[in-house]
Amino acid sequence: MNQQKTLTKEEQYLSRRVNSVQESQTMQITGKAKKMQGEGLDVVSLSAGEPDFPTPDFVSAAGIKAINDNFTKYTINSGILELRKAISEKFKRDNNLTYTPDQIIVSNGGKQSIANIFMALLNEGDEVIIQAPYWVSYPEMAHLCDAVAVIIDSDIDSDFKITPAQLEAAITPKTKLFVFNSPSNPTGTVYSEQEIRDLMAVLVGKDIFIISDEIYEHLIYDTVRHFSPASIKELYEQIITVNGVSKAYSMTGWRIGYAAGPKWIIDASGKIQSQTTSNPCSISQKASVAALNGDHGVVENMKAEFLKRRDFMYNELNQIPGIKVNKPEGAFYMLVSVQELMGKTIDGIEMKTSADLATYLLDKYLLATVPGDAFGAEGYLRLSYADSLENLGKAVERLKKAVS
Ligand code: PLP
DSSP states (O other): OOOOOOOOHHHHHSOHHHHTSOOOHHHHHHHHHHHHHHTTOOOEEOOOOSOSSOOOHHHHHHHHHHHHTTOOSOOOTTOOHHHHHHHHHHHHHHHOOOOOGGGEEEESHHHHHHHHHHHHHOOTTOEEEEESSOOTHHHHHHHHTTOEEEEEOOOGGGTTOOOHHHHHHHOOTTEEEEEEESSOTTTOOOOOHHHHHHHHHTTTTSSOEEEEEOTTTTOBOSSOOOOOGGGSGGGGGGEEEEEESTTTTTOGGGOOEEEEOOHHHHHHHHHHHHHHTOSOOHHHHHHHHHHHHSOTHHHHHHHHHHHHHHHHHHHHHTTSTTOBOOOOOBTTEEEEEOGGGTTOEETTEEOOSHHHHHHHHHHHHOEEOEEGGGGTOTTEEEEEOOSOHHHHHHHHHHHHHHHO
């Protein structure tokens, strides 16, 4: 919710809209950790929101070829047909979803895809249902549209899952959107097909739209399988499926994401994009065609590496007193509970909040984590395992020392 606060002189000149938005805390802590690393300090950062692997060579080669071919001009606003066809085929192949290229828009990352849809659908006062712990940008994007973020809480004891009854209870006549994210950032939680069917059944026939953010689709471990809610026939017309190449192909800097859904929503989203940014980068579009049509082995290799790290982190963290963990089945994050440590005094510093603990870990132990309040989850820390096993080993040792 937008908070009343005393505005600085500068803030009084700024719009109400921008004053209602919080700066991303993940970016803040990553920035501080990078600055410390720049000063020569041996900081281990578990704050990253991106894979640590290089972009696959064949993908980069397609980008270089685009430059050499002078494919460096504006493209059609919604993205080149070749890419939208590759995305359409990807949806059929991976998700059993039929989206024609004119039901697809390519944007500057999944982030812009989601922001476009928010702007296309939301009026002042409309309500957006968001599950906490959430990806930091969902509530802030709602604020940017003068809409209201309605938060449903979940915790580690329920593996960060909400129930159909909780969803039902959050709905009001003002509800316009429900944002669903599986696998989740920041929890790594993956809902099963049956859990998704049960949850989504609540929304059938209602004037509520659903954004299904599937950006971590390919990073799922164990036996649970990814399931796209839009493949539920009764809900196809209510759902916008968002995905991108950032996480699956380690292409965060190329900035390519996409949304698919009812043509009228995609067209509206295109209108917003055409008047704000126009097409996403032409070179990145060509590289994304190569990624989506290329050998999926590169994704599998990355996933195998992440699985080793997930298991390492889970086993090690499980043994640290004061820290409670669950076993996330997807993405590359763990949201660990540090509730037991709250209120305790460590090294003469009282740990009132998880931000106090995160600051202490960074300042005293050169370990960067992200405090849970950034995700609507006070009492938790997000640890990203998108780093080498060697660095994860160091991180665990530092954490052990710090809290022992
Ligand atoms: N959705 C979630 C849950 C994310 O964690 C991110 C990135 O961190 C995005 C969407 C957007 O990714 P991008 O804009 O790089 O496609």
